[in-house]
Amino acid sequence: MIEIVSRDRCISCDKCIAVCPTNVFDRGEDGIPVLARRDDCQTCFMCEAYCPVDALFVDPRSHPLPEPPDEAALAAGGLLGSYRERIGWGRGRTPGARFAVGPSLDRAGAPLTS
Amino acid sequence: MNELTADVLVAGGGPAGAWAAVKAAEAGARVVLADKGYLGTSGATASAGTGVWYVEPEPEARETAMASREGLGGHLADREWMARVLDQTYANMNELAEISKYPFPVGEDGRQIRRGLQGPEYMRRMRVRVRRAGVRVLDHSPVTELLADGSGAVAGAAGYHLRDDRPFSVRAGAVVLATGGCAFLSKALGCDVDTGDGALFAAEAGAELSGMEFSNAYAIAPAFTSVTKTAFYSFATFYRSDGSVLEGAGSRRGRSVIARTLLSEPVLCRIDRATPEQQRAMRLAQANFFLPFDRQGIDPFTDLFPVTLLAEGTVRGTGGIRIAGADCSTTVPGLFAAGDAATRELICGGFTGGGSHNAAWAMSSGTWAGRGAARYAAGLGGRAAARPVRALGEAGVRPSGPAAGGHAEYVAAVQAEVLPYDKNLLRTGDRLGAALASLDGTWRELRGTLREDGAGVVRARSAAAMAAHARWMYNAALARTETRGMHKRLDLPEQDPAQRRRLVTGGLDEVWTRPETGALAVAS
Ligand SMILES: Cc1cc2nc3c(=O)[nH]c(=O)nc-3n(C[C@H](O)[C@H](O)[C@H](O)COP(=O)(O)OP(=O)(O)OC[C@H]3O[C@@H](n4cnc5c(N)ncnc54)[C@H](O)[C@@H]3O)c2cc1C
Ligand code: SF4
Numbered sequence: 190m191i192e193i194v195s196r197d198r199c200i201s202c203d204k205c206i207a208v209c210p211t212n213v214f215d216r217g218e219d220g221i222p223v224l225a226r227r228d229d230c231q232t233c234f235m236c237e238a239y240c241p242v243d244a245l246f247v248d249p250r251s252h253p254l255p256e257p258p259d260e261a262a263l264a265a266g267g268l269l270g271s272y273r274e275r276i277g278w279g280r281g282r283t284p285g286a287r288f289a290v291g292p293s294l295d296r297a298g299a300p301l302t303s
Numbered sequence: 304m305n306e307l308t309a310d311v312l313v314a315g316g317g318p319a320g321a322w323a324a325v326k327a328a329e330a331g332a333r334v335v336l337a338d339k340g341y342l343g344t345s346g347a348t349a350s351a352g353t354g355v356w357y358v359e360p361e362p363e364a365r366e367t368a369m370a371s372r373e374g375l376g377g378h379l380a381d382r383e384w385m386a387r388v389l390d391q392t393y394a395n396m397n398e399l400a401e402i403s404k405y406p407f408p409v410g411e412d413g414r415q416i417r418r419g420l421q422g423p424e425y426m427r428r429m430r431v432r433v434r435r436a437g438v439r440v441l442d443h444s445p446v447t448e449l450l451a452d453g454s455g456a457v458a459g460a461a462g463y464h465l466r467d468d469r470p471f472s473v474r475a476g477a478v479v480l481a482t483g484g485c486a487f488l489s490k491a492l493g494c495d496v497d498t499g500d501g502a503l504f505a506a507e508a509g510a511e512l513s514g515m516e517f518s519n520a521y522a523i524a525p526a527f528t529s530v531t532k533t534a535f536y537s538f539a540t541f542y543r544s545d546g547s548v549l550e551g552a553g554s555r556r557g558r559s560v561i562a563r564t565l566l567s568e569p570v571l572c573r574i575d576r577a578t579p580e581q582q583r584a585m586r587l588a589q590a591n592f593f594l595p596f597d598r599q600g601i602d603p604f605t606d607l608f609p610v611t612l613l614a615e616g617t618v619r620g621t622g623g624i625r626i627a628g629a630d631c632s633t634t635v636p637g638l639f640a641a642g643d644a645a646t647r648e649l650i651c652g653g654f655t656g657g658g659s660h661n662a663a664w665a666m667s668s669g670t671w672a673g674r675g676a677a678r679y680a681a682g683l684g685g686r687a688a689a690r691p692v693r694a695l696g697e698a699g700v701r702p703s704g705p706a707a708g709g710h711a712e713y714v715a716a717v718q719a720e721v722l723p724y725d726k727n728l729l730r731t732g733d734r735l736g737a738a739l740a741s742l743d744g745t746w747r748e749l750r751g752t753l754r755e756d757g758a759g760v761v762r763a764r765s766a767a768a769m770a771a772h773a774r775w776m777y778n779a780a781l782a783r784t785e786t787r788g789m790h791k792r793l794d795l796p797e798q799d800p801a802q803r804r805r806l807v808t809g810g811l812d813e814v815w816t817r818p819e820t821g822a823l824a825v826a827s
């Protein structure tokens with residue numbers, strides 16, 4: 190579930206508001222998105238993929254954590270923006286799709302690609 | 304009220320809706336696409352990604368591809384439809400490479416490998432293509448009901464702009480329903496937008512459903528998480544909490560062993576049968592698979608972690624709106640269906656499991672439905688927008704008695720009957736019967752009173768769609784008195800050769816199921 194909107198990083202581009210499939214975000218008075226309908230979050234990581242400055246963190250658990258995780262610790266551990274990095278989105282990156290060849294699963298030996 | 308007109312209205316912006324919109328526009332239609340979420344991120348494909356049934360047009364390869372799943376699907380698929388889908392999928396994947404410049408990986412032979420699509424990348428590019436085709440895209444604008452003319456032909460739809468907080472309507476010559484399957488708000492990856500709305504709309508217009516007994520897909524996920532990416536569990540071993548191996552448990556076959564065990568104790572997992580090279584390939588292939596592990600400090604190749612099974616309903620099942628023609632028309636004039644909203648039995652019978660077919664069906668059926676809808680609308684010759692229309696919505700919008708709210712309670716009541724493994728996955732006649740009786744009660748109450756105003760109409764209609772699905776599912780599951788495809792009856796474990804036929808289901812207040820008669824010809 191969406192846990193963090195970083196006030197320090199957010200540039201108020203409204204991208205997350207536009208792309209969230211379940212319409213979780215509203216624009217806050219100060220321009221920073223607020224989690225207006227957080228219970229609807231479907232833990233799909235899409236907002237993270239689209240945030241240009243890695244200001245969002247979606248925890249993989251589908252329920253809210255008792256306390257939001259520590260932003261500095263996430264950043265230090267390379268977890269803020271890690272999904273966007275892996276799919277190769279952002280300036281100067283190569284799309285991850287280019288390298289998406291998985292191990293073969295079937296007898297014919299065809300590689301799994303998705 | 305925002306009032307729009309179009310030749311073709313597409314409801315849903317997953318792959319099926321996106322292809323339908325592109326192909327309708329290329330056929331010359333003025334197209335509006337309305338999505339509950341956002342075209343590009345919404346739906347199962349955008350967040351999950353898919354393997355695709357992409358087979359080179361060599362007779363032998365095609366034959367092997369078609370034969371490989373016929374048994375698993377209970378011999379309910381149709382060779383002609385399979386061949387068409389293989390052709391169309393091949394063409395669309397090549398368009399993705401050439402028109403959308405999708406960055407497919409390149410194999411050792413220097414050729415692109417076009418057998419899979421990463422969700423965010425695929426759907427971002429489809430959004431670009433849809434917009435370049437001149438389609439008007441309405442994001443965060445769920446459709447809530449269909450409109451019909453005096454003859455009963457579908458003539459548009461009404462919906463709600465969530466971000467502007469106001470209703471809209473689109474008068475259209477034809478409508479394509481591409482609203483995805485029904486996963487009952489189980490929080491499976493990307494699936495909470497898929498509440499089966501399109502099938503409810505279709506049924507209200509008089510359309511039929513098919514294959515609704517094949518609607519009990521359950522996917523493995525690390526416990527408490529949403530990530531139902533299952534391919535790599537082929538390399539896993541499953542354990543009990545005392546560390547002993549859970550015999551018979553597996554990803555492709557043996558999910559029911561996992562389910563049965565989960566009813567009384569945790570099931571642990573470790574992906575311990577992959578070589579270091581395979582492990583590296585997994586990371587490159589599916590970035591989202593690793594999110595639950597990396598973000599909880601788990602090494603899935605060396606640590607034991609608890610798993611769960613999340614319901615995906617008809618998303619990775621095969622039931623949906625019945626297709627009546629090669630252009631993905633339904634039995635209702637002006638109404639077309641594509642993707643998971645439609646039945647996928649035509650190409651995979653009663654089982655999809657490990658994927659590829661659904662993605663191929665989404666792009667192929669979307670293409671045909673888009674073109675078919677454009678042709679139908681053109682045939683109306685400009686009369687479309689002048690037709691007097693009436694709104695068809697019933698449950699959740701026009702209750703038969705005094706209105707009251709309460710969608711959340713109805714959702715909970717439906718979930719209590721469809722999510723538990725011992726009701727929906729491990730099926731018996733007794734349990735199905737009891738669950739159906741309870742769901743019938745829920746439906747009666749909902750039909751009598753449920754209505755919510757403003758944006759609430761969207762949630763009320765989703766609740767109604769889920770209640771309708773649950774009843775169609777169990778009605779069909781009771782009618783299929785055997786085990787076939789993903790429909791496994793513990794009390795009737797054998798396949799009955801006399802029941803090698805599809806089941807058609809329909810109705811809202813009175814739900815019915817009957818065997819399909821007559822083969823579905825591909826009129827090309
Ligand atoms: C985890 C996972 C992995 C999968 N892997 C594979 C695979 O490897 N291979 C494979 O073939 N298939 C796979 N599938 C299945 C595949 O994702 C689906 O078959 C495919 O997404 C269907 O496309 P669709 O466009 O019909 O539906 P979706 O992609 O689900 O899109 C439906 C769209 O309709 C919109 N919508 C819903 N209700 C309304 C409404 N009332 N009004 C307007 N819009 C609405 C939604 O917002 C959404 O955008 C997988 C599914 C999951 C969940
Ligand atoms: S994880 Fe998905 S549903 Fe949740 S806030 Fe982000 S985009 Fe929205």
Ligand code: SF4
Binds near residue numbers: 195245
């Ligand atoms: S996408 Fe990122 S930067 Fe843009 S508004 Fe959302 S949190 Fe802020």
